[in-house]
Amino acid sequence: MEGTAMLRIPAFSVKAVVVILFLFSSAAAYSNCSKTIVVNQTNWRPYMYINDKGEMAGLDHELVKAILETAQCNYEFVQMPSKRALLELENGRIDMVAGASITPAREKYGRFTASYRDExxxxxxxxxxxxxxxxxxxxxxxxxxxxxxxxxxxxxxxxxxxxxxxxxxxxxxxxxxxxxxxxxxxxxxxxxxxxxxxxxxxxxxxxxxxxxxxxxxxxxxxxxRDLVHFLLSRKSTTAEDVESINQAIKSFRSSASYKLIMSHYGLEDHPDKEEIQESANFL
Structure with a gap:
């Protein structure tokens, strides 16, 4: 009587499959945005600047990192003057700037998130x-x-x-x-x-x-007196990216970590209910 043939998978193949699945699941868990978000680090103390150690620092720098990590979006910073950064954002070569006030001109080429602080x-x-x-x-x-x-x-x-x-x-x-x-x-x-x-x-x-x-x-x-927002490029990001970041802003602004960052710069947050809005109000 012939035995049933058994398929033998080499051990190295099993390990490779496990590694691939792990990498895929890890990437998927940290890809709530459609791409790695390129953020401009402008020179505007104390919001964004280079400290004495040559490191990027500032209130907005810390808030950008914390909020994008809460949104589970990959990101990287570039450095250029604010005026040039807006031109690059309009052309889709920069994805996001911080500290933005809503204006009709900017709404033509960008999507505003909910407010993450005031000024x-x-x-x-x-x-x-x-x-x-x-x-x-x-x-x-x-x-x-x-x-x-x-x-x-x-x-x-x-x-x-x-x-x-x-x-x-x-x-x-x-x-x-x-x-x-x-x-x-x-x-x-x-x-x-x-x-x-x-x-x-x-x-x-x-x-x-x-x-x-x-x-x-x-x-x-x-x-x-105004609310400030992140501004994302219409050309290089999606409405879903803004929605993910909005949810992160809403979550992070109610956290102890947010209050700690604000107090480090001598600030308090006084968010009204109208400040934290769904992205539909800004699209």
Whole structure:
């Protein structure tokens, strides 16, 4: 009586199959996004910068990593100025930027996530002139006192700043545009400009870092309070990528880890129910 033939699989083949299955399952477990997300690391202290050890650091740097890891998305950072990064994002060569405010122009080429923190835009003045220039808005402030304002090229400070006639202000020498706040703050102390517009946290951080925190003050008029988002390229990412990241933002913002990161930078989070929205509101 003939025995039933048995198929013998070599031991090395079994091991190979196990390894392949393990690698496949590991990759699948960490691939909630359609691709490795290329994120720009801009130079905007304390949100994103290179520290004394030559390492990428900053509040937004930490939040990007934590949120993308919560979303189980692979990522990598590149470094370039913010204005160029937006052009690269529009063309699909960069996938994501952090610290973005929603504007109609950006919505044409990008998808915004839910908010992951907020920001306040203010006007820094010299401390010895604190209270000198009462005004209900920025236009009145500039026209009534003929002040000179400094701002960063290409930065977004809210609707009130955008509504100004920038060309006219430049022609009247009332608007000075430079590449960053490190260049602007010394002009304030040297009486070359009378106001520096910017993010309150960033300006305070830089002023203290430069040793001039005691010589500047915040004007009473708050220029803009806004929510900030990640902006993803429509050309290189998908709506599903935004949805995965939105779910991660919602989860991470309610965690102790999020509060710890924020407190490390001297900040508290006050999310309203409207801040954490489903991606449908931004697509």
């Amino acid at each position: 306040t835009m203010v006007l820094f003045i010299r401390r010895d002139q604190s209270g000198y220039f009462p005004a209900k808005d920025l236009d009145q402030l500039l026209n009534s006192y003929q002040l000179i304002m400094g701002a960063v090229i290409g930065a977004y400070y809210g609707a009130e700043y955008e509504a100004l006639n920038h060309k006219q202000l430049s022609q009247r020498n009332q608007l000075v545009l430079l590449k960053d706040n490190h260049a602007l703050l010394p002009l304030l102390l040297n009486y070359r400009v009378d106001l520096v517009v910017g993010d309150r946290v960033s300006l305070s951080f830089i002023a203290n870092e430069m040793g001039i925190g005691g010589q500047v003050s915040v004007h009473d008029h708050v220029l803009n």
